[in-house]
Amino acid sequence: MNRYESDLLLIPGPTPMPPAVMRALSEPAHGHRTPQFSKNLESVTGRLKEVFRTESDVIVLASSGTGGMEAAIANAHSPGDKILVVEIGAFGRRWAEIAEGYGLEVARLEVEWGKAADPAAVDEALASSGAGSIAFTHNETSTGVTNPTQAILEVANKHGALSIIDAISGLMASELPMDEWGADIVVGGSQKAFAIPPGLAFVALSDRAWKAVESATSPTYYFDLMAMRKSLEKWTTAYTGATTLVRALDVALELLLADGLEGSIETHRRRGEAVRAGIDAMGLKLFSDPAHASDSVTAVLPPDGVDPDAMRKDLAQRFSIHMAGGQKDLKGKIFRIAHLGVIEPYQLLGGLACLEIVLRAQGHTAFEPGAGVAAASQILGG
Ligand SMILES: Cc1ncc(COP(=O)(O)O)c(C=O)c1O
Missing domain, CATH: 3.90.1150.10 (Aspartate Aminotransferase, domain 1)
Known part of the structure; x- marks a missing residue:
């Protein structure tokens, strides 16, 4: 510096923060069980739905993006479930590490770093692995590559596989209309195109993904998405919400979505x-x-x-x-x-x-x- x-x-x-975001970050703090926080959370949830292009609620977690990835794996799976991980770089690899940590059986489709995944290869890997879910990176930050996400989702849906997408560095910068493309779980992170500090992860789940969550048995506590969804019904968070970051996000999204x-x-x-x-x-x-x-x-x-x-x-x-x-x-x-x-x-x-x-x-x-x-x-x- x-x-x-x-x-x-x-x-x-x-990423750089605009002055309006910095001003919001310096506003006096308020409690997480207050009408102000509920108002900010409701507003942010509406704006995030626009970003994710989804009718589903978007859960805001107080964690970095990796927390959102872990929440996605843990909530939607049971130990022993088979998952296909498409690895085109360091963040694709992270999906495999998290899934292994939760005792999933991981099949990997390893792609030369610098290249995108070939949907035909994904098709074959899903068929040969028999995996019930697939995790991949929308925009692979480590290699500067954007996957053909729409085509991969078509393949995943053909196989009936639950799709889990790390869109942490791709949201707001490239297309990923979640509902239209039929994605099941999409994860975002605050310190990327959202222009606020690190500390928030966003996770959106389709109806099908919520069904998977209801029957999954992997252990969760802080990252229990069902508890978070229940709290969101009352525009609050299960644990102490990141009040200041949520306020800053509301300000940032108002600016970023102006056009x-x-x-x-x-x-x-x-x-x-x-x-x-x-x-x-x-x-x-x-x-x-x-x-x-x-x-x-x-x-x-x-x-x-x-x-x-x-x-x-x-x-x-x-x-x-x-x-x-x-x-x-x-x-x-x-x-x-x-x-x-x-x-x-x-x-x-x-x-x-x-x-x-x-x-x-x-x-x-x-x-x-x-x-x-x-x-x-x-x-x-x-
Ligand atoms: C594509 C992608 N996935 C995951 C992460 C991890 O996010 P975090 O460092 O916020 O946990 C990053 C961060 O650089 C990323 O770019």
């Missing part, structure tokens, strides 16, 4: 396109399959001879701009530029301009200075 506290976060969460969900998705689409054009003009290569490149985060291969982590350190120290590195198997092999949440064109262009400077300083000079910014600005300005 620089001394002016004005660092730019181009990481896939936490409708489509407006938010279109903004992300354009930013993704601009960053990809900028990267290309700097002579860099995408890590991800371009056909499935994410509009939330762009994963980039460093040029020959450039250490991506040293470059990112330089960027942070000299310009107070933060980009993400590779995770797990990709540590030290890629860097990632997030364009998720409230990021304005001037910030993105500034980020790319400073990236050009540090790339050149690290020895990558095979591009005209300003080329990346020019390519991105054509798209952002168009």
Whole structure:
């Protein structure tokens, strides 16, 4: 953090917070059994239904996104249940780890990182595994890839498999109309496109998923979604609700949905396109399959001879701009530029301009200075 506290976060969460959100976070706290909290929770639930495109209630949990993932697995399964996990990156792998932790029998469909899942391969894996449920990542943050979620859901529904989707970094940035596409459980997280701090997870369940929850026997206590649903009927939470975060979320969603969900998705689409054009003009290569490149985060291969982590350190120290590195198997092999949440064109262009400077300083000079910014600005300005 620089001394002016004005660092730019181009990481896939936490993302920058608009001043109205910061003001909401500094409002005096109120109790979680008060009419104010109920009002905020009711308002937030309505707005989240718009984001998830669902008629079902969206449960708001005081936890990070992984808590929402764990709640989804635990509530909808019994030990020994078979689940197919589609693993296209580090967060897909997390589904398998959680499911194993709950004693599920896990079949894995492992896809080369950087590529999206092939719905035909999912079809085969569901048939051969006999799994009753399938968990996958909508937008795989670790590789910058968006899965063909609609097509995977078609396959899952053909097999009658309960679908569980990590949409933590994809919601509001790319399409996932839950009811229309027939998804059963969708999980989101607050520190991504929602532009508020970490600390809330969102879980929406279809009627079919609630039926599965009613008959599941895996142990839950804090993450008991039925208890949470019951509390929600009275616009309250089973345990102490995250009052301040819920208030901030209400403010954030009012801002973010001002142009409708489509407006938010279109903004992300354009930013993704601009960053990809900028990267290309700097002579860099995408890590991800371009056909499935994410509009939330762009994963980039460093040029020959450039250490991506040293470059990112330089960027942070000299310009107070933060980009993400590779995770797990990709540590030290890629860097990632997030364009998720409230990021304005001037910030993105500034980020790319400073990236050009540090790339050149690290020895990558095979591009005209300003080329990346020019390519991105054509798209952002168009
Ligand atoms: C796709 C995806 N899934 C899961 C998570 C985990 O969320 P959290 O770190 O909030 O637990 C993240 C966070 O980066 C993510 O991007």
